[in-house]
Every structure is written in C-alpha cells, then in structure tokens.
Amino acid sequence: MIKKENRSKVYLLIIVILLITNIALLSFLLMNKNKPHSKRPDRVTMISGFLKNEIGFDSAQVAQYVSLSNSHKENMKKLFDSLRSSKDKQFTRLAAGNFSDSTMDAVASQSATNQKMVEMLMFNHLKNIRNICKPNQLAAFDSLFARILNKKMPTGSSPDSRKKTPK
DSSP states (O other): OOOHHHHHHHHHHHHHHHHHHHHHHHHHHHHHHHSOOOOOOOHHHHHHHHIIIIIOOOHHHHHHHHHHHHHHHHHHHHHHHHHHHHHHHHHHHHHHTTTOHHHHHHHHHHHHHHHHHHHHHHHHHHHHHHHHSOGGGHHHHHHHHHHHHHHTSOTTOOHHHHHOOOO
C-alpha cells in the first residue's frame, strides 16, 4: 500500500501536470483566436469567379449566372422539401403494403422518378449556364465541366463500371 506522503506527492504531481496542460491549451486557444480566419467564399461566388477566370465570362455573363444560380437554388430547395415529405409517405406506403414486393417495387420506382427529377434540374441548370457562354467560350466550358464532373466520381469507378450491375 502507498504511504500517505507518497500518495500526496502523486496527487500533487498529477495536479501540476493538469495545470500545465490547461495553461498550454488556454494559451494555444488565445493565440489562435487573434489570427484572422479566412472564410471560404460561398458557392455562387466561387463558381462565378471560376467562370470569369477559366471560361472568360464578362460581368454581364456573371450577373446572368448569379441570377440563374439563385433561381436554381430556390427550385432545388422546393424540390428537396417536397422529396423529404414524400419519403415519409413512402415509408407509410411500405408499411401499409406490408413490405410486399409489388409495394417495394412501386416505391422504388417513385424514388427513381424523384431522383430523375433532381438530375434533370441539375442538367438543365448546367445547360442554362452553357447557354450564357459566347461561341468562343463553349469549348472551354465543355472541357472544364467534363473534367470537374469526372473528378467528383468515387475513386475506382469509371463510367463503364457504373453501368455494370452484379448478378
């Protein structure tokens, strides 16, 4: 058994260590608080800057893009709100149908239709942005957006591998 004196020394050592780590943590937080944090620009600003720098959009085209983007954002918000409520209805429908194969198939088909609506809105948005391009900007737009879309694919997947379904 540890003697009372030794136990006191151990407790004192633990208290000193905790005190030092608290002071170090506090000083670290205070030093970082004084540093300015660089805020990441919002998505519209980033993409409009990209379109201006990489595609060569002028200020009128950027203004058109901002207008399109705001409209698209509003449409997507409405669609996602309605899809959120339809998810609840789908589950209720599944439960009411006792999770039968035909009910699951119908709900899955509705989900596929909803996903198609989301994709079509996105594709139409890209098409509308492309329509803002001047003829000499189209090639740059097409090649840059194709590269960006390909970068967003999950690692190890290719367009061909996504088509194949295991049986």
